Amino acid sequence: MRAIKDSVHDYIEVDGVASALLDTPQVQRLRHIKQLSTVRLVYPSANHTRFEHSLGVYHLADRALAHLDVSGARADKARAAAILHDVGHGPYGHQTEGIIERRLGRHHDDVTDLLADGPVADVLADYGLDPGGVADLIAGNGKLGQLVAGELDVDRMDYLVRDAHHTGVPYGTVDHGRLVRALTFRDDDLVLAEGNVATAESLLVARALMNATVYRHHVSRIAGGMLERASERLLDTSDLAVAAFARMTDDELLAALRDHDETEEFVRRLAERDLYKRAAWCERDAVPEDVVVADHDRVRAFARDIADAAGVPEKHVVVDTPGRPSMPESSARVVVNGDTKRLADHSPLVEGMQHSQEVQWRFGVYAPEEHAEAVGAAAERELGLSGVGDAVDY
Amino acid sequence: MRAIKDSVHDYIEVDGVASALLDTPQVQRLRHIKQLSTVRLVYPSANHTRFEHSLGVYHLADRALAHLDVSGARADKARAAAILHDVGHGPYGHQTEGIIERRLGRHHDDVTDLLADGPVADVLADYGLDPGGVADLIAGNGKLGQLVAGELDVDRMDYLVRDAHHTGVPYGTVDHGRLVRALTFRDDDLVLAEGNVATAESLLVARALMNATVYRHHVSRIAGGMLERASERLLDTSDLAVAAFARMTDDELLAALRDHDETEEFVRRLAERDLYKRAAWCERDAVPEDVVVADHDRVRAFARDIADAAGVPEKHVVVDTPGRPSMPESSARVVVNGDTKRLADHSPLVEGMQHSQEVQWRFGVYAPEEHAEAVGAAAERELGLSGVGDAVDY
């Protein structure tokens, strides 16, 4: 039995298939992908990786399986899925997932191909586990898929607590011990047992406050936007294949961007935290509906138009349109007076939280400090924004 | 400079008037009053006292005053108020405040008399501070009174974090460092600076979740109800004066209850955690409006009626009607886009939270296990409850 020391869950015991999977290059690669990509430019301690997170998710899955009284091959499959749930991520995780999805047509949760052969496939075969079955769980399918990727999944429980620990922002410290103990199955639905409405609400609330304070902090969004733009430029102007890009680690991506003339400025700026500034920063009702719903190609076109109008190179304009706020936790199911209810149908908090997320929604255009004013004015004209500097931080 | 080690804020530095006040019997008495009275019967680690809490409130006040750039005698007065803010509490704090208020006509925040003479008055005089002015701050009056007792007071910040630390329930861990730094004055109103809507929401949310999980836990309410009932019985059937009662410590009250025939059973039960059980436990709409709004005398009459109907001694029935849920944090003021707004007027969360508190509201009737069924049935009939066992924990 290996016991690995973790700064969040203390010792995590791994053996069998989990231990063997841990030693594969695909899982070891996650040591080199930061969990919170550019958030570290705001919260300097947030340097934790998807490797330690994957260990944590495995740990909570293992605890939950014990409480759910699932054992044997079914449990092994779920444990394998927990360890592997993030191997589909590209460099800098969520920051590049849109690029990869658009160009490769594959979501990071779709790991069917990655598990089909190579060291991971060998390990799964050694333990008699079907790669397709494991991939299904990672995609959230099936009864135990809810535990790996669902409204009440252990992924969420681990990242909230871990991100809180490493940023120092306390809002994410959910009571994972209680959550894991409260999980139970009702007609194949994973639900929280009676007496846990507040437990479910706490999950919702934790993510909403972490969103406002950490995940959507404007400095992190700016750096993230710059990184995404640099990555697209790299793929557009070099012979790097998307498939190879998708397998990179954070440091390999930085090296590739550094070695390429068209993208080298971005890396220098990120390394020195010499970031673009907010040229426009607008609340929801200051942005025309067609801009809000614009797809990626249109957003890229907006950036070109604004750059032209402002007389600056295209690479000096980043347009950032967050999608509509989603709140998967609101679909979490809780037993209330004997009946299974969706949290949104029982807790008056959910609606308030949803409005709150809309109030927090911000549209941004970013540019180097010396161009910010010109770019802001151009954005106002080109996109029909009704105010470019009025919105404030939430 | 004394530096006192605290398990929550690490070293707390006290000197001058604060240090002198700390050594008075009135403040030392707070070492013997638990912060969370009967919550320790649910969360065994919750044995912290109002003394360490008072130190914590002083510490946060001191930090806030530095950030607000308040110094000199005004700051000393506020620091004195922070140290002294809980000296008006009776034994077991909030558990006996209703009794004291009804019989003595004095709220625990009204400490005018307590500061008028004796060691505390001597210290205040030594430092040239007016006792009336300090008492005003403790009552929440004046500009700096908002810091000691208001929607954004340091009392709340300390107890949430401290109660979380000692119960082990993480929901209370607000970011007091950020709150204290965000405090600022606007036209004599204490507000949170621009960019802190989420900070304000976090305070609201923390208290609501702690309410549901800790402060209103039914076991703690039962034990609290028993303690309150025992205290009233002690005052009604012995020659103990209310004024003397109000100055007791927790252990002195227990001793008095133990020494008195009419109340000795309560102490034995509390000591052995041999508590009453829920005879009735109802949601808001299962309780007739006149029962919900009944005053203390009527509630006592309900208990007598139920006891008669069930054929049990009156002391074996405790009726527990929580007041309407209040949410002072919803009046907290935050600067949004340059304007000062009440949180309730800006954050869609507040309304959801208010509904949520109503959903969590519970009416309870408690009795020894062997009488619970009979008492429940009697309560149903006597009070017209529409269901006595249907409500579940939140």
Next chain:
Amino acid sequence: MRAIKDSVHDYIEVDGVASALLDTPQVQRLRHIKQLSTVRLVYPSANHTRFEHSLGVYHLADRALAHLDVSGARADKARAAAILHDVGHGPYGHQTEGIIERRLGRHHDDVTDLLADGPVADVLADYGLDPGGVADLIAGNGKLGQLVAGELDVDRMDYLVRDAHHTGVPYGTVDHGRLVRALTFRDDDLVLAEGNVATAESLLVARALMNATVYRHHVSRIAGGMLERASERLLDTSDLAVAAFARMTDDELLAALRDHDETEEFVRRLAERDLYKRAAWCERDAVPEDVVVADHDRVRAFARDIADAAGVPEKHVVVDTPGRPSMPESSARVVVNGDTKRLADHSPLVEGMQHSQEVQWRFGVYAPEEHAEAVGAAAERELGLSGVGDAVDY
């Protein structure tokens, strides 16, 4: 399965015999005995109780038993012993154990009588456990007795971490997760597995630093000395039986002391932290050997002599002679290169630590502030101390 939230170990799961024992009056009584008696007068947050500590010891025992692969009735017996290991303590724990041992001839680890009948005996009988066998484990006898009361026992692991958590002094934070995992049996000896010399040293070091900073802090020793003296006086001048005294809780002892003329001053002083001061405070070589080795009766005679010589009432002199420093951890066994070794025979740290404890040793005479000088001078003459004010804190 009950899961109890603990501020140190998070959720502690109890069922079966452990859960039934928890509900007995003997174990519930431990809620009312503080773990660190008078240390709270130095570290205000140190209000934790022997109840939560007993839960923690049970939890670590349960984890250790799983790692040691002990199950069934043997494990149940050890778990019962863990829960019950402190029920033999008198009020204020270690503070009164000398009194009880001298007058009752029973060490607090000898709980044979306490388990022989009453609710605890009933529970043990229900689960088919022999009370004598459980009492043996608590006394440290037998193979599993080492886990409950030995050099590597879980009692030590819990109290170090718990005392650190509640005082805020970090030195006690041993790695209990590693200690529990490293435990193994070698020829019926409980030892730490290969590769754990530093782990064993950490236990030794943690206790030594906690000794110097917390357990032997002079203010706590003064208050403890006053409490012990008051307790003896109570037993000597009232009709309270020692057996009844030994079953009291902290608050019951305070009440008894408060109600008795001869002892009431002590309680008032402790409640208001109006403590005696150091009249003499000497290092080891400033104290004649016969004073160092004096037994309890002689120490009491010293106090009387000093009081007479100084012209103060006997109760105003407390003489405090700590026993020779012991270091049970130095006998802990560790596997080194395949052989089992006593830590003292392998680690050069042990000898240093032993010397260090001697350097820290202090002899004290305490008296009310106004008598301190006279009492100090009298002590110097009467006992032949060579310097009464030279020693400083370690």
Next chain:
Amino acid sequence: MRAIKDSVHDYIEVDGVASALLDTPQVQRLRHIKQLSTVRLVYPSANHTRFEHSLGVYHLADRALAHLDVSGARADKARAAAILHDVGHGPYGHQTEGIIERRLGRHHDDVTDLLADGPVADVLADYGLDPGGVADLIAGNGKLGQLVAGELDVDRMDYLVRDAHHTGVPYGTVDHGRLVRALTFRDDDLVLAEGNVATAESLLVARALMNATVYRHHVSRIAGGMLERASERLLDTSDLAVAAFARMTDDELLAALRDHDETEEFVRRLAERDLYKRAAWCERDAVPEDVVVADHDRVRAFARDIADAAGVPEKHVVVDTPGRPSMPESSARVVVNGDTKRLADHSPLVEGMQHSQEVQWRFGVYAPEEHAEAVGAAAERELGLSGVGDAVDY
């Protein structure tokens, strides 16, 4: 006033010269240098950087200066030195410092050149601070130099606590609050005030236990040895200049190693944690004296000889000879009974600790798993080791 959230010290306030220095590329570069280089391969959460550590050192320096009552330009100079104290580090910090020192003749604490011009020099000039004076403090010279680089420096206090937080190993959690408050000057010596022998011992003990458990963990040493060997090979077989090497970040070094044929295998192995194994692992008395004291060139020659004898490529043999254990904390000065004493002259712990470090000393030869046996045998013959597999972990 900027307040930066840190996971160890919560908010760290920076302004003036410290804030301006923070934004220079030299300081931002520290975001990309991990504090514990290869320790993360053993403790997966240990991904913290020299940037956050530098912030922490600045914070403790700032606190200490306030307690020492140092203000104005002298304090600013010390604060600047704290922020800048690690800018002289090469990629992977201590892992490459030997290489840089041997080839560049400059210790990482000698930052005179780095502060002479460029953005840092500009900032220092803006605030009227002499770069030479700041460099002196970083080198440990002068009265305040002791605070930045000495036996009682804030560097040590921060890294112990931070490394404990991020590895999860509790031994490093010294009481920095007490240390900082206990610092005082005696005849220009920075000392700990009376009553702090245990405080000083705790610092010594914390580092010794972290050494045994974290800093000298064999897996980390193996990975570190491989990285050092790869770096030397890179410098020996490419046209990379040492000066440029010394300015790299971790990810830039990895990129350079990856792009170079001679070193690419090392990076692949590090990335996948496919590390060399222990071919020989010897205690102090199993190693001939001339091997123990061999300088770097001889150690390199050993590796070549062993590789030849074993018939493997030179790059597949890493010889690891730790220097003699040093213990700077033993020179820390503490006031004892009014006199300033070196800890080693007062505390019996120091000698024990020194012996303990010698017992923990290990000599290692590492090679790929498939060559480990052959390389071990060759090392035994070539170097005259008396046992290559007998030593165990401490």
